[in-house]
Each structure stands twice: as structure tokens, then as C-alpha cells.
Amino acid sequence: MKPKPCTAFRRIFSANAAYVFLAGGLVVGCVALAHCAGLTICPVKRWLGVPCPTCGATRAFALLLHEEIRDAFELQPLVMALACIALPLLLMFRIVFGKQRMRKLIATASKSPTFWCIAAFMTLANWAYVIARGN
Numbered sequence: 683m684k685p686k687p688c689t690a691f692r693r694i695f696s697a698n699a700a701y702v703f704l705a706g707g708l709v710v711g712c713v714a715l716a717h718c719a720g721l722t723i724c725p726v727k728r729w730l731g732v733p734c735p736t737c738g739a740t741r742a743f744a745l746l747l748h749e750e751i752r753d754a755f756e757l758q759p760l761v762m763a764l765a766c767i768a769l770p771l772l773l774m775f776r777i778v779f780g781k782q783r784m785r786k787l788i789a790t791a792s793k794s795p796t797f798w799c800i801a802a803f804m805t806l807a808n809w810a811y812v813i814a815r816g817n
């Protein structure tokens with residue numbers, strides 16, 4: 683008899699999610715290689731001379747891998763907050779409440795002007811912080 687695969691694992695990592703995860707890993711790998719080679723890969727920083735709202739995210743993830751959590755949050759607070767707090771919370775919500783409730787939550791949030799105002803404010807505040815810090 684064939685063993686049943688874990689349904690929670692299957693729900694989270696559907697085929698599409700696996701492709702997105704692989705593509706994201708490929709992008710992160712290329713960015714890490716470019717960073718190790720000393721290249722500035724951010725087009726905004728390269729062409730305008732000003733860091734973009736996500737500048738420093740790769741270095742922050744590298745710091746996170748070395749368990750330097752405080753330095754990672756100081757370098758790129760918004761991306762670290764999304765990766766370390768919001769993403770795990772969304773994954774837990776998805777596991778506990780399922781796909782339909784997750785879709786409903788996303789649909790509700792995407793239609794909410796309050797959500798978009800908060801997201802825009804957080805992005806602009808993070809961008810000002812990144813520029814002031816000189817990432």
C-alpha cells in the first residue's frame with residue numbers, strides 16, 4: 683500500500699508554489715553571486731544613485747543566515763519584518779484555516795484602501811530609512 687503524502691505539505695507547496703519558490707531561489711542565488719563579485723545589481727541605485735526601497739535585502743538575508751538577526755533588521759527592516767513575521771503568520775493562517783479562507787483574506791485585504799495606505803506608508807518610511815542609512 684502506498685503511503686499518503688502529508689496533506690498540509692501538499693496544500694502549501696502546490697506545483698505553482700514550487701515553481702515560484704524555485705524561481706525565487708534562482709533569483710536570490712544570482713543576486714548573491716553578483717553581490718559576492720562586488721557588483722551593484724540594483725538598477726535604481728546604479729542609474730539614479732539612490733537606493734531602492736528593497737536595497738540591502740540580500741545582505742539582510744545573508745546576515746539572517748548567520749544568525750545576526752538584529753543587524754538584518756537594522757539593514758532592511760521592512761523586508762525582514764515581512765519575511766520573518768508576516769510570511770510565517772500567513773503560512774500558519776493557511777495551514778489552520780485552509781485555502782478558501784486564505785483567498786478570502788487576500789481578496790478582502792486587496793480591496794481595502796486602509797491596507798494599501800498602510801502598505802504605502804510602510805514602504806515609503808522604509809525607503810526613507812534605507813536612503814538615510816545609505817544602504
Ligand SMILES: [Zn+2]
Nearest residue numbers: 724734736737
Ligand atoms: Zn535596490
